[in-house]
Amino acid sequence: MPGLTAVDEDDVSSARRDGAHAAEGAGRHLGGAAVVPEATVARLPQYLRALTALAEAGSRTVSSEALAEAAGVGSAKLRKDLSHLGSYGTRGVGYDVAELQRHIADRLGQAGSWRVVIVGVGNLGHALAGYSGFASRGFTVVGLFDDDPAVVGQVVVGLRVRPLDELAEVVGGPGSAIAVLAVPAQHAQAVCDRLVAAGTRSVLNFAPTVLRVPDGVDVRKVDLASELQILAFHAQRRAAPAAAAPAPGAAAPARGATGASAGPLLPHALRRVEEVV
Amino acid sequence: MPGLTAVDEDDVSSARRDGAHAAEGAGRHLGGAAVVPEATVARLPQYLRALTALAEAGSRTVSSEALAEAAGVGSAKLRKDLSHLGSYGTRGVGYDVAELQRHIADRLGQAGSWRVVIVGVGNLGHALAGYSGFASRGFTVVGLFDDDPAVVGQVVVGLRVRPLDELAEVVGGPGSAIAVLAVPAQHAQAVCDRLVAAGTRSVLNFAPTVLRVPDGVDVRKVDLASELQILAFHAQRRAAPAAAAPAPGAAAPARGATGASAGPLLPHALRRVEEVV
DNA sequence: ACGACTTTGTGCGCGCGTTCACAAACGCCT
DNA sequence: AGGCGTTTGTGAACGCGCGCACAAAGTCGT
Structure with missing residues (x-):
């Protein structure tokens, strides 16, 4: 998994990733589609985006492998995710792009604006x-x-x-x-x-x-700010493999010979502290 | 857990929730602090924020219960998270606010800007x-x-x-x-x-x-946009408990008798599509 | 100095999510 | 029509993270 992008992490989470959704009713299975795992829900938008791109590119069908590649996830995970929405694929062929796109969009309530x-x-x-x-x-x-x-x-x-x-x-x-x-x-x-x-x-x-x-x-x-802090944590971890707490990597010196931006950095006076968010 | 906020989601991601961090080397345990779980890292910023607020409020020490309450997590989870950074608490008393704040800040690389x-x-x-x-x-x-x-x-x-x-x-x-x-x-x-x-x-x-x-x-x-779509998914789920795919909740009518905003909604002409992000 | 109370730190079990691996299903070619 | 290759859907194992519950450890009162 290293070297690839992922959803929030959030993880998300991360984050995800740590959803606090009410987990509503138990798990009835009426109609055919029932409870959709939170982790799956978080990935549906990505699938939808990938499908939209594929549709614009003119693809009629996609294999789970190809769609997973486009969405940046594993093919097995994608298939399991889609299986929670129902069986909209054809074995030996793949998924109908337009149909799957419509189904996911419906689930996300994208039908009504x-x-x-x-x-x-x-x-x-x-x-x-x-x-x-x-x-x-x-x-x-x-x-x-x-x-x-x-x-x-x-x-x-x-x-x-x-x-x-x-x-x-x-x-x-x-x-x-x-x-x-x-x-x-x-x-x-x-x-x-x-x-x-x-x-x-x-x-x-x-x-x-x-x-x-x-x-x-x-x-x-x-x-x-938290996202940046999480990145900083990993960056510091990379920079300091042994010592306890040395210089994180950018203490004071060497701020690059920029020239134009050497003046006043971040004039706080422009906006009151904590103005927005 | 219903009725409470959470990260990311992380989510949660993330989120994640669902970090794609390289998971670097194995898990050495030199010095005393070793590998910190990704889920824990995602919460450190929240702890740090709560600690900063407590410090400004004049608190010298906090119990895991109080800090967890302020950070919106369970006390057991918080203690386990902190234990991954080392033992900075005193049994029978709690954690020293300033000390814990300093330690977390160091871990997040906040020392050097x-x-x-x-x-x-x-x-x-x-x-x-x-x-x-x-x-x-x-x-x-x-x-x-x-x-x-x-x-x-x-x-x-x-x-x-x-x-x-x-x-x-x-x-x-x-x-x-x-x-x-x-x-x-x-x-x-x-x-x-x-x-x-x-x-x-x-x-x-x-x-x-x-x-x-x-x-x-x-x-x-x-x-x-994904965050909104995830919210929309749950909102639609609330609104449509039985039927397959009825009106999500806001189809066409009833846009509220606003008055001033009844004019042109979102004049796209202002900015080219997909201009920024 | 010692007992009682408070709070941390953590071992253990559980549930969710991810991954592997394979059988079932479908199209296509002969 | 029938076999063959392809791809889905899913059962099962694995691992992570969460929560409970408790022992260790320290403080406070007497």
Whole structure:
């Protein structure tokens, strides 16, 4: 496995990888498809992406070997994953690209475009609002929210930034939207509470904090700094095979003869500390 | 476990959850601390954050129970994790906050500030460059790179955006920097190859693509759209307990009587498709 | 100084996920 | 039509990580 990429690790996890999903009901097997392991669910998006690429390339069918190669996993793992969704392959031939693509997309709820609200519009939230990858995967940003008077009312990607009081108008109702949390860590829990109170059942949290939510609410965490720290751990491990705690690898000297960037690094004054996430 | 947050997922990945770390040498146990499980490594940043918060709150010592509560994990898991780093606790008392904080920080290489380069400065890359969470965790952005003539030369957070040709000047050398990949998916592999050629050993990839790297290079992936898709999977599962594939929950109608945002949703024209990541 | 209480560190069992290996199923060629 | 090669689907073994429960170890009170 060395030398290859993988899902979060997360692992994910890692991460995965360490999902906290409610593990709902037991394991009925009605219809044919039943409980899908969390680890498998985490890989479905990758399979779907690989299938989309194959479809655009003109492939009609794929073998598990080829699809696994494209998705960066082992073929056995892929077959077992797909077997949890049902038997959509033909022995001796492989999988029908379009059919499998449709089935996975259905499972991921990509059929009906999901509504997404972004809470916290500053730096990261702003970037996420303009992220084209969301729209191309069936997600529609229908609301931007923030309580900072400096950004409320501002139009970002065609949407007016609204105060958090108006959350219920968009989030509430039957088809509750998925919420993306991109607020400072200190306010993350409070804002999350308001989201849940407004009816949100799915939250993607970018704030480096542990969120407490009632049962039935699904939270996934994306921690940018942690990812870097995990990389740093392995990098340090590579650099220091023997000694206890020497120089990690980039102490103070040798910052490269760049020239232009030799000036002030990271002028913090531009943004208040911990402003966004 | 329902109703609680978790890593990554890690996930979890990761996630993972599902790290692709080279698993290097076997498991020597020199000095006292040996091989640290990947799942444990993924949690160290969370522990460190909790410890920092406790230190600022004035706590001198913490019990595993209290620290676990703050980090959102079980106390037994936390104790076992810490035991992999060595015995830094006192029975009957708990852990010395400052001491444990220092030890974990050392393990994560936070002692010497790590150099980070961001490749791909548009939308997301721009936001990451200004992300204050990096600096506060010991990471210093020392270079911004892009090959788009429209952004090269531009000054973003005090750093001039430079062409990819100058990568080796910053990345190369002994203390190789960590690279953050925020380029369009089509170019991710090519840019990654150039990074590796320049000496990069650690890459944080935001592009939704499988990266092939030689052994010894560590890659972690952050896939924003996938996270949303995983949430969508569970949300759909909640909404459709019986039927095969009905309406996921937000088909076409009822988009909420927002008013201001009823206009054009996500004006793609603002940015070319798949522009950033 | 000694006993009782508190908390760490860990040995053990369990369940999930991954991998191997193979039988069943399908197309194709003769 | 029938055999042959190919590929899926899955049973079983393996390994990792998690949680329980307890002994070791230290502190505090008397």
